[in-house]
Amino acid sequence: MLPVHTVVDSPVGPLTLVAVDGALVGLYMERQRHRPPRETFGEPGTAPFGPVIEQLAEYFAGQRDSFDVPMTLTGTPFQRTVWAALCEIPYGETVSYGELAEQIGRPTASRAVGLANGKNPISIIVPCHRVVGATGNLTGYGGGLDRKQHLLDFERSNATQPALALDY
Structure with a gap:
């Protein structure tokens, strides 16, 4: 089946969602490094994107810390x-490229992990x-x-917020 796409607004700018056979295959930011050419996104359409759009809205509202949408990672x-390991990093936390390399059983592959990380086709959700970086500094990100x-910052502020106490 041919891909379809739609563009949604977000606090980090417009996000282009791309799906094939009802599964998300891409979530790209404007001017994202390794963003495929626009002509590969297929025709505009909204049919397969309802759950993705809803879950992204919940995420950016601070009401969701993980995603459950059909995805195909090619x-x-x-x-x-590497992309599967990214999905295991807890919300609001970080790991270094070296730590991620160790987690996948390839302790000397931190550079390769970085390259794979940069080619992640489904930003934010993955x-x-x-x-x-190893020192905790921000290094490379396809979206800037x-x-x-x-x-x-958004995740850290939401991860540390105490649960609301309800008075009855």
Whole structure:
């Protein structure tokens, strides 16, 4: 089946969502590095994007810390391993490229992990923004370091908010 796409607004700018056969295959920011050419996104359409748009809205409202949408991640076996490991990084937390390399059983592959991280086709939902340099400094982000900082600050502020106490 041919891809379809739509564009939604977000606090980090417009996000282009791309789906094939009802599964999300891409979530791209404007001027994102490794963003495929626009002509590969297919025709505009909204049919498969309802749950993705809803969950992104909940995420940006601070009401969701993980996603449950149908996705198809296309890449090498190594890239898919890295992307799966990204989904295991807890909301509001970060790991280094080296720590992620160790987690996937490839302790000397931190550079390869960084390259795979940069080619993540489903930003935000597959949280590549949660990976930082060995010293904790922000390093590389396909969507730009300002967006990475925004997402990390947003998650940290929401992760540390105490649950609301209800008085009866």
